Amino acid sequence: MPDPASSFKCILRIMQVLAGHETITITNLAMLSRMNHKRCVKHVTGLEKAGIVRIETRSNKKYVSLTTKGREYSDKLSEIGRINTSIYL
Secondary structure (H helix, E strand, O other), rough: OOOOHHHHHHHHHHHHHHHHHHOOHHHHHHHHHOOOOOHHHHHHHHHHHOOOOOEEEEOOOEEEEEOOOHHHHHHHHHHHHHHHHHHHH
C-alpha cells in the first residue's frame, strides 16, 4: 500500500512546478518535481481525473497545465505553505 504522506509530497511538488509554468511536458515536470517519469504520470493522471490539470498531446508529447480549479487549489496550497512556515519562525 502506498504511503499517503509520500504521495502528498509528490503532488505538492508537482503543483509547485505547475504553478510556475503555463504549460509543461510531463518529462520536464517529472525532472523539475524530482521524481521518475512513471510516478509523475500516475499522479498527473489522478490530478486530471480530479479536474486539477489538463493533459494535451501535441507533436507526440504530452503537455500538462493547471485548470481554473487547479489554479485555485494551487493558491490554497501556497497559502497553507506560508502559514506552516510562519508557525516555525
